[in-house]
Amino acid sequence: MISYCQVSAFTSTPGHGNAAGVVLDGASLSDTQMQGLAARLGVPETVFVVNVDERVARVRYFTPTQEIEFCGHATVALGLVLAQRGLWRDGMVLETLVGPIELDLEREAGAPHRVWMRQRPLEVRTLPSGWRSRLAGALGVSDRLVHRGLPMAVASTGLWSIFVPLLDAFVVDALEPNFAEIESISRELGVTGVHAYAPMSPDSFYTRDFSPLVGIPEDPVTGSSSGALVAMLASAGILPRRGGMARGLCRQGHALGTPGEVIVDIALDGDAVREVRVGGCAVVEHEGRL
Incomplete structure (x- = not known):
């Protein structure tokens, strides 16, 4: 069994925005298992955390049909889940197939409010x-x-x-x-x-x-x-x-x-x-x- 969260990103309203799957314990999963889970969840993208070392998390992104190099809304979804689970670290960096993505967290009244990601150069x-x-x-x-x-x-x-x-x-x-x-x-x-x-x-x-x-x-x-x-x-x-x-x-x-x-x-x-x-x-x- 594997645990997952389904998160709506780029919104604060349930049912709006873009749905993403978040799997925090993906280290033991094979490529085939990740793809199968993404297909079963059926949301546009699912992000898998495959390794965490201090402030650096290595992640992979899958659509229902294939792996992709990067996904913005799944990254925002992951940031929120990390913050809510007490796993957020200031200066958090995701290692992706397009390179490192730096994250920042904006809080409102002490609670996680908005996740910011520094994207690759234009x-x-x-x-x-x-x-x-x-x-x-x-x-x-x-x-x-x-x-x-x-x-x-x-x-x-x-x-x-x-x-x-x-x-x-x-x-x-x-x-x-x-x-x-x-x-x-x-x-x-x-x-x-x-x-x-x-x-x-x-x-x-x-x-x-x-x-x-x-x-x-x-x-x-x-x-x-x-x-x-x-x-x-x-x-x-x-x-x-x-x-x-x-x-x-x-x-x-x-x-x-x-x-x-x-x-x-x-x-x-x-x-x-x-x-x-x-x-x-x-x-x-x-x-x-x-």
Whole structure:
């Protein structure tokens, strides 16, 4: 038997945000057992702690169909569980397949409130203009609804995604994606999925994420993609700045009835992104044994 928690991340409301499985005692599990547990839990991602040494925890992430290198919302979920179990250490670091991820804990009235993670440095690859029509078609809209004033690119702060800007939140909400085409595009460009976004205000964006290639037709609320999106927009000079800092808010999950919010803080040196911090709340839904 193995114990697990199911946690909703990027929300303080049970049933909202994005569900993640958290397994703290994964050291004795084989790859096959981890994959089987992730499939049985059936949530978008499950994080397994396979080793803990003082402030460093080595972790692995699995979707229901395969292992992935990193997952933002499962990281936030794990941070909350560690804090609630008294296992949190200041300066906590997760060893992941994309490298070390530093965590911080924000408390409110003495209780764990929000987990912050420092994501990997921003990387961006531009897309040729001819991709606009194909990506719009894969999302089920005309390319006339693609926002010309915002960047369309492939970017990563941990996982590679294609970012497609659309005119407004109503367009994003009405998307009817062709999952087979999105899977084909994702495989062709070596990315996890397609992340559609639209402006709601100068520093907030409405988003949806489609990742059928890794077994997640639509990811409710995505921390890794939110970090890359806000970092890319900050680097492009689109977000308001306060000194060398910029903050963006991503709202996601509304189309699935599971709304959540991701806060992203960016530290800049000129237009170069120096640091990406992604923060979110979380709530434990239930605990069990399999």
